[in-house]
Amino acid sequence: MTATLTATGTTPAGTTPAGRTPRGPRGLVWAVLRVHRTALVFWGLALTAATAGLLWMYAIADEARRPYVPCSEPVAADGYPSCSSLEAITADDYYSTGIALATSALTFAIFPVAAWAGGALIGRELESGTARLAWTQSVSPVHWLAAKLAVPAVLLAAGTGAVVLLNSWAQTDGNPNVVGDWYGPDIFVGSGPAAVAHVLAGLALGALAGLLLRRTLPATGAGLAAALLLYGLTELYREDLWQTxxxxxxxxxxxxxxxxxxxxxxxxxxxxxxxxxxxxxxxxFWPLQYVETGIVLTVAAAATLAAFWLLRRRTP
Known part of the structure; x- marks a missing residue:
């Protein structure tokens, strides 16, 4: 092989010349991206749609708030516009619906993420034996799980955080008449860091379910059930997270x-x-957000540690 390389000056496919660093993701990271490219494409499309929608919401925000500025009846007078004309041109229905959809999507992202993590990310590979095959290819179980969790965690946190910021930006002054009350379950979670925490908790809980059950469908259901339980408990006790x-x-x-x-x-x-x-x-709003975010991230960390502990117990 050395003679061939010297004579031709080329390298075999899949290798790089000595002294050069391979470009792009490699190893476990690249494997995770390739295996779950369908989910990656779906996530990218969802982020693109959310970004486009929130940019439009911001563009029509001023028009949506017009019915809630001072106006006069029955005609314009004293420098105030006519209330009837404002009501005729308002875009508040489109705006309110768009903001509600964005916040609901952020809030409930925990459920599909947990189901996917339990079924497709972990459960399916354990059930099919793909994971054990990887462990025989110089990849330790711990490194395998670390890559399985780290790659989607970065993508989910970055994407969800970006949409949360866009959502807050699109709400402009946060007029409750058009964006809803700040304490509404969907609006509260979808307007702050709690949304990112819930998504990461869904990933960790789903992964733990996959390692526990090691089968696709049961792990999918268990991950979804765990996410539902966490969401229900935080909603039930949210009012008690800060002194009234x-x-x-x-x-x-x-x-x-x-x-x-x-x-x-x-x-x-x-x-x-x-x-x-x-x-x-x-x-x-912010004290409640920070406390809930801390609690949910603690649940995510505990589920992650439990997943690694369980993996160590079940593998050589």
């Missing part, structure tokens, strides 16, 4: 349009009624 604010006052006490009211109690007799309102003001 309590106010007492007369019957007409109003905590404000943006307040997330979690409890309302009325006491007293007629004519002297006192109300007690417990709520989260809009300023609690």
């Amino acid at each position: 604010v309590t106010r007492r006052g007369p019957e007409g006490l109003d905590p404000g349009r943006s307040a997330w009211v979690v409890d309302w109690q009325s006491t007293g007799t007629e004519g002297a009624t006192t109300v007690k309102v417990t709520f989260h003001p809009e300023s609690h």
